[in-house]
Amino acid sequence: xxxxxxxxxxxxxxxxxxxxxxxxxxxxxxxxxxxxxxxxxxxxxxxxxxxxxxxxxxxxxxxxxxxxxxxxxxxxxxxxxxxxxxxxxxxxxxxxxxxxxxxxxxxxxxxxxxxxxxxxxxxxxxxxxxxxxxxxxxxxxxxxxxxxxxxxxxxxxxxxxxxxxxxxxxxxxxxxxxxxxxxxxxxxxxxxxxxxxxxxxxxxxxxxxxxxxxxxxxxxxxxxxxxxxxxxxxxxxxxxxxxxxxxxxxxxxxxxxxxxxxxxxxxxxxxxxxxxxxxxxxxxxxxxxxxxxxxxxxxxxxxxxxxxxxxxxxxxxxxxxxx
Numbered sequence: 320x321x322x323x324x325x326x327x328x329x330x331x332x333x334x335x336x337x338x339x340x341x342x343x344x345x346x347x348x349x350x351x352x353x354x355x356x357x358x359x360x361x362x363x364x365x366x367x368x369x370x371x372x373x374x375x376x377x378x379x380x381x382x383x384x385x386x387x388x389x390x391x392x393x394x395x396x397x398x399x400x401x402x403x404x405x406x407x408x409x410x411x412x413x414x415x416x417x418x419x420x421x422x423x424x425x426x427x428x429x430x431x432x433x434x435x436x437x438x439x440x441x442x443x444x445x446x447x448x449x450x451x452x453x454x455x456x457x458x459x460x461x462x463x464x465x466x467x468x469x470x471x472x473x474x475x476x477x478x479x480x481x482x483x484x485x486x487x488x489x490x491x492x493x494x495x496x497x498x499x500x501x502x503x504x505x506x507x508x509x510x511x512x513x514x515x516x517x518x519x520x521x522x523x524x525x526x527x528x529x530x531x532x533x534x535x536x537x538x539x540x541x542x543x544x545x546x547x548x549x550x551x552x553x554x555x556x557x558x559x560x561x562x563x564x565x566x567x568x569x570x571x572x573x574x575x576x577x578x579x580x581x582x583x584x585x586x587x588x589x590x591x592x593x594x595x596x597x598x599x600x601x602x603x604x605x606x607x608x609x610x611x612x613x614x615x616x617x618x619x620x621x622x623x624x625x626x627x628x629x630x631x632x633x634x635x636x637x638x639x640x641x642x
């Protein structure tokens with residue numbers, strides 16, 4: 320039956336054309352944005368996961384920045400300690416030379432004085448962003464140093480910040496000393512300013528290389544004069560050697576921490592890349608697929624317009640019956 324009131328073919332063609340236009344609009348949005356899931360309306364589950372993971376990836380980036388800052392601080396401390404080891408090694412060699420009979424000890428002491436000044440310069444210069452791990456200035460410097468290493472979300476959704484720790488000191492004993500110089504009156508914690516090393520080797524005097532801020536009056540700074548005895552020189556050598564061994568341990572610890580930071584930084588970069596790829600697999604549009612789909616939809620759109628035009632022409636054909 321033909322009707323001029325209801326054109327079923329045109330209605331069907333129009334509905335088909337609307338569906339094609341809607342699909343074409345969606346395809347164009349995906350191509351222009353690059354996302355298959357660009358909002359919660361597209362896929363609520365995938366959008367929620369992607370949004371959370373993007374937030375976590377940004378947090379990982381911030382952790383990476385903090386790790387880089389910590390790496391620079393550790394590198395500075397490591398470089399300073401390594402340089403100080405070389406100076407103290409030379410310091411010990413000068414003392415050994417002073418043990419030889421007939422040597423002018425006062426001339427050697429002049430060299431020792433220059434080495435002491437160089438040690439102070441190294442310690443003062445080993446600072447990054449206001450942090451100096453070689454100098455004891457306040458009691459707060461005894462706190463362990465922590466470096467943010469990563470951002471973690473566990474299976475339950477709880478988050479935490481993992482850190483790397485550098486144990487500055489566990490006491491005033493030889494094994495607990497990591498600083499080089501005590502400048503703040505907090506105690507004899509600096510390797511170069513602590514008389515604990517002289518005690519550990521049984522030296523007759525409480526020898527130190529440098530005087531700290533709170534050394535007791537009994538502490539004796541290593542100074543050579545013509546009156547310095549061979550026994551005193553031997554005690555000085557033993558004391559400096561004990562200090563040097565401790566400095567070597569600290570340098571090795573800083574070196575190990577430096578290597579761990581490098582490994583963690585590489586892992587963090589890989590983890591961020593994995594998260595980014597994973598999010599992309601959830602929400603990114605396949606541009607090849609979308610381009611092919613758009614081409615097909617454009618063809619369907621043209622055919623739909625033609626079909627609607629044909630359906631609308633049916634009513635015009637009825638007029639010819641009344642001519």
